Amino acid sequence: MLFWICKTPAKLTAGGAQNVVTFNDFIMDTNSTAYTCWDGRRAWIHPGLPSRCTYRRGIDPSKSPHHSQKRHPSTKILPNILYKIGDSPLVQVNKIGKSFDLQCEFCIGLALTAAVKGYGCIIVMSDRNSMEKVNTLKALGAEVVRTQANVSFDSPESIIRVAYRLHRQIPNSHIMDQGFSPDQVDMIVCGAGTGGTITGLSRKIIEKCPGCKVIGVIPYGSILAEPEETNESGIDYFEMEGLGYDFIPTVFDQQLITKWYKSTDKDSFQMARRLIREEGLLCGGSSGAAMDIAIKAAREYGMKKGQKVVVVMPDSIRDYMTKFISDEWMEAKGFIDLDNKDSEELLWWAKRKTRDLNMKELITFHQNVTIEDALNIMNNNGFDQVPVVDESGNLLGMVTVDHIMSEFTKGRVKVTEPVSNILFKHFQQATMDTRLGFLSRLLDVDNYVAIVHDHKQYKADGRELTKTMIINIVTRIDLVNFILRIKPEKK
Numbered sequence: 001m002l003f004w005i006c007k008t009p010a011k012l013t014a015g016g017a018q019n020v021v022t023f024n025d026f027i028m029d030t031n032s033t034a035y036t037c038w039d040g041r042r043a044w045i046h047p048g049l050p051s052r053c054t055y056r057r058g059i060d061p062s063k064s065p066h067h068s069q070k071r072h073p074s075t076k077i078l079p080n081i082l083y084k085i086g087d088s089p090l091v092q093v094n095k096i097g098k099s100f101d102l103q104c105e106f107c108i109g110l111a112l113t114a115a116v117k118g119y120g121c122i123i124v125m126s127d128r129n130s131m132e133k134v135n136t137l138k139a140l141g142a143e144v145v146r147t148q149a150n151v152s153f154d155s156p157e158s159i160i161r162v163a164y165r166l167h168r169q170i171p172n173s174h175i176m177d178q179g180f181s182p183d184q185v186d187m188i189v190c191g192a193g194t195g196g197t198i199t200g201l202s203r204k205i206i207e208k209c210p211g212c213k214v215i216g217v218i219p220y221g222s223i224l225a226e227p228e229e230t231n232e233s234g235i236d237y238f239e240m241e242g243l244g245y246d247f248i249p250t251v252f253d254q255q256l257i258t259k260w261y262k263s264t265d266k267d268s269f270q271m272a273r274r275l276i277r278e279e280g281l282l283c284g285g286s287s288g289a290a291m292d293i294a295i296k297a298a299r300e301y302g303m304k305k306g307q308k309v310v311v312v313m314p315d316s317i318r319d320y321m322t323k324f325i326s327d328e329w330m331e332a333k334g335f336i337d338l339d340n341k342d343s344e345e346l347l348w349w350a351k352r353k354t355r356d357l358n359m360k361e362l363i364t365f366h367q368n369v370t371i372e373d374a375l376n377i378m379n380n381n382g383f384d385q386v387p388v389v390d391e392s393g394n395l396l397g398m399v400t401v402d403h404i405m406s407e408f409t410k411g412r413v414k415v416t417e418p419v420s421n422i423l424f425k426h427f428q429q430a431t432m433d434t435r436l437g438f439l440s441r442l443l444d445v446d447n448y449v450a451i452v453h454d455h456k457q458y459k460a461d462g463r464e465l466t467k468t469m470i471i472n473i474v475t476r477i478d479l480v481n482f483i484l485r486i487k488p489e490k491k
């Protein structure tokens, strides 16, 4: 999800191959008290309130809040790129469906939007989103504000609350949250973030093909799906960008969904890589999630020869060059096993274990230590990152100089606050038995790796919890020192 803040009114358009549907209800009325939450002095609009959109299935088109425009005829030179909206191609997937022995047709709808209206634009996005996205948006002239991914939607630091804070501070600004047509479509498979895409597309498709099944895709760890029990997965973090939230967005119409499926990062990214390699479709990760689930749903619903399954592909490879496109990133995250046997044979140290390293003495911060004290201690000891633990020594997260700097310079924390307010939770982890060959690949992706030990803790009520103790932190220099120090002895 991205939040756009524009300094002049704008309409956001989305559409199918034949017409363009304009969602006027993306611009919310901030004067409506029923839609306004207060955090002390400032107002923000709860993103999960019922929609006020008056669209209903079968509505008389003259009364519909959305209007359709005729597709622009394909002239050789378009007046600007916005004329391409609503002209998304539908492309047949040739090899992947067959490799699963499925006879039905799979088609991919490619969506493309661009901002050329020249509005002053601030994009608020979480730090789960890639730097490629940030840089592209900046190149398009937008100002990008980043927030933490692992906070709940109603936390003051969530994208929604930060966007509303900016909206109130910037005079004359408006806030918008994000909100094809072959003859017959039997199933449409689409990932859901805000649910705007799946809502808009399936309304139109069900109108034209009433029996069409609508399959919603969200990652394990997000809560959009119904029935609610399917959301209890024990997973609270996923790498997938664009899909799944911890609230039900206003724009999203649950009733349209025939069935929800949950996607895993591993299957989704592997499928995105297959779409690229086998079909030549240079897609993003959520397209892989939708395609992977399309195969599973087509099987479950027994889709037959001649039936059409349309899979929605929202974005391109461009934003993921340092993520799922990279073999090293995929391996570090545990999504593929690279066959490194040959190169590891050549590297004498690759089969040694983390425990062989000569690690520095570990320091940790208790969660109540202030950011100022933490910075002084890190400065005096030459550490760039230190683990933060609770009373029992369980690992809560990391505090890093980079993260403190970025939060502090943006005025999001005061140095008198405890380090628990600035925890960084998603970092590479390994154990004392991890091979140094693999550790070096984790260090290709991140500056440090936390060496941890998991244990089971039984509670008085019989619950079993997995707790993580921190053993040490390994950085690139620890590995380099080991290789340099030991190598002469091996000669």
Ligand SMILES: Cc1ncc(COP(=O)(O)O)c(C=O)c1O
Pocket: 001, 002, 178, 179, 191, 192, 193, 194, 195, 196, 197, 198, 241, 242, 243, 284, 286, 287, 314, 315
């Ligand atoms: C890459 C990607 N895929 C899927 C989606 C989901 O779209 P929607 O928010 O309309 O559900 C988004 C939304 O930002 C996205 O960025």
